[in-house]
Amino acid sequence: MRKQKKERKRKMQKSLKFHLIYTACVVCVPVFLALFVIVNVSIFLVQEKIAEDSREMLSMNVQMMDEELQKVSSYLKEDNGVSPEMEGFLSGDQWEEYKSEVISFQKMQDIIMRFRYVDNYMCYLPKTGKSICRFTENSGDFILREAVEKTVKENPEKFYGNGDYWFNRKIHDTNLLMCSWGNEDVILCAWTTYDSLMTLTKNWKKTEGSSYCITSKDGEVYTELPKEMQDLDFTRKKDGYYFSGDYDKYLIIREESSCSDMQMVRIVNRRDLLGALWTIRLLNVAIMVVFAFLMIPHLFVTLQKYIFHPIDLLEKGIRTVEQGDLSVKIPTDESSTEMKHLIASFNNMVSQIGELKIRNYEEKMEYQKLMLDYMSLQIEPHFYLNALNLINTMAQMQDTELIEKMTENLSLYFRYITSSRNKKVTIGQELEHIGHYMNIMMIRFGECFQYEENVDESLRSFLIPPLLIQTMVENSMKYAFDVYGDTEIKVEIREEMKDKKCVVIRVSDNGKGYPQEIITRFEKEIPIEGTHIGLWNAKMRLQHLYPGASKFLLSNREPQGAVTTIVIEETEGKEV
Known part of the structure; x- marks a missing residue:
């Protein structure tokens, strides 16, 4: 001790x-x-x-x-x-x-x-x-x-x-x-x-x-x-x-x-x-000046060696790091104990930051890839079994014409999903895909529902994530479709000027509308379990792809019906 x-x-x-x-x-x-x-x-x-x-x-x-x-x-x-x-x-x-x-x-x-x-x-x-x-x-x-x-x-x-x-x-x-x-x-x-x-x-x-x-x-x-x-x-x-x-x-x-x-x-x-005190005062000043001049050379050398030079090296190193270069390493010249420790800590810190930055970037990219793949997979499986079951029923009825029409639309539907999973698509391509989906629905349910598109033609080349609008349409079909009623589904796409120029995609139906609990969960970003999981996954995909530049909104309309709205800043989806 x-x-x-x-x-x-x-x-x-x-x-x-x-x-x-x-x-x-x-x-x-x-x-x-x-x-x-x-x-x-x-x-x-x-x-x-x-x-x-x-x-x-x-x-x-x-x-x-x-x-x-x-x-x-x-x-x-x-x-x-x-x-x-x-x-x-x-x-x-x-x-x-x-x-x-x-x-x-x-x-x-x-x-x-x-x-x-x-x-x-x-x-x-x-x-x-x-x-x-x-x-x-x-x-x-x-x-x-x-x-x-x-x-x-x-x-x-x-x-x-x-x-x-x-x-x-x-x-x-x-x-x-x-x-x-x-x-x-x-x-x-x-x-x-x-x-x-x-x-x-x-x-x-x-x-x-x-x-x-x-x-x-x-x-x-x-x-x-x-x-x-x-x-x-x-x-x-x-x-x-x-x-x-x-x-x-x-x-x-x-x-x-x-x-x-x-x-x-x-x-x-x-x-x-x-009087004489003035002379004494001047003499005191002269003594202080001489004292200072004798001390300045030694003081300057000491400060330059032990403080100024190490601080200059640290400043240059910090500026280099600010420019994004994490390979900088400051030499530990002869200096005071404190400055040597400070420089060594700086070098160690920069090295650790570089390693953490690379590791964090890799982990983030891997996480985003897994999330997007997981969300895309969550969108698809519930539709596959219904389609296969419908083809099986038509085969038993030997309705070759419907089987041909069904398989054609289903193959185009699957081709779009498999070919667009890792890239963005245009609104025009997405709407064409939704057309194949709606053809399948008509084969399945007949003409007991109406589907309408109101699209600004200048926005058909605007880039969006694949299956974004299809998920919204599929949600309306799932919760608004009534076999005994006249179901209406409408897709509207237009350009609006808010704080910035934005593309607004809105899908509405005449069903029962969203429960208030679901709307509240979306507003407060509380994860959804069970119903409307597809919309929740779409919302998460938007947040990953357009952080701070997109909105996903749920609301109801009068007298009844649900409205799903997506807002994307136009600069985030430049036209091809």
Whole structure:
């Protein structure tokens, strides 16, 4: 028992499967897993750290920006229509209006100088049409200021508000961040360009390939970006950070403003983000490549010798067998234990299949020959004794004319049976044979029955098994014939189009018809014993000769009578 275990263990250790799994598990898998885990964990930690630092810096600066914008909003709300200078503007006295204008101008100058991010300050009186503006050198060109003033004057109702929130407004194809307070008496506006807001990022520490920008909270970019960053996606609603660009090249960190419709965004190139880790990653890849190139020659030779070459031989052998050639034999070259066993089993299997195929074919042919001969013999004997007995009776009566007629038809009947047993006959030959049979029946029973043929002349040359229609006619004579009545037997042969073009042979009579049990047995293909054995043998002959291409049907007609129908696909009995 112990020796058998050792032998099994030795075979297992020599198998190709064991060597491949062992090599992969012991060498490749730990190395690849370790490198994968180290690099990806390092990248994740670095990304998390940089994203956290960037988020803190952005949060701090956006908070400072929001505080300043909120202070400007507070000044707008304090400098409203109830202040002394506003009352002077609205008094209607020119001297009071002049003094108020001077005071307001100086106040605006103080506001402009006090805050870093406000470029323009404007006061507009809708009822009088007067306006006072103050601006800095960063406020844009004269045309932009004129466009803002014109927009406020033309649509003053759009600038009514309480001054709590800074909105983005696009004027003269330029995005501006604007806050306004006003009503139908006075409108106070403060605005700035996004380029002014971006001045605070000039002193921020940036790596090469990184940038800052300002976008709307929906992702619309308000400031200029390098060309390679212009197609980045800033629309994602995601906290923390995410990646965008080709192959997720850039890390995106965002911080939204609490008092305006904007957000500050930092864009960092992943390669610059990883720094030295990027070099380590490339070094790991180089190590894996070198390792792979050292292993490839040995691995290729091993696989070619022990797997690829034997599998190629097996594939060629299988293709040869598929083409019907069972003489193929694959050589057992030097290979692994499993492949040698597989090839030897294949050769043995093909050899056995060839022997079984020949033996099965021979047995099948012999069986079919025996079945057909047996069925043909079953059709014949019951008629012979009746014919001989009839001739004996006529001889006793010395009716030589009937004896001559009987022997002539009987000899033609026997000649047809003996000459056509091993071949097919035409429908015309079969009907001629049935004529001899019916002549014998008339000699035997007289003219107390009627026989009728309705045959498509184009089908007389159609090939069928011998004695097929004769068996059907003989069955009708046996079960439908009535000595005291008028027996009718009719043979119809025509062409019909079903799923395919078919030849339909139908024999009907006016007898009692088939018992329901016999019809059921034929439909369910339950073997018949006793009555109607001739029809059952004919059905079996059809199945052997035309498998899947023929039908043998029994039915009854109204008011009485039996109908026997045979359907054969026309391609199965080509005309001679």
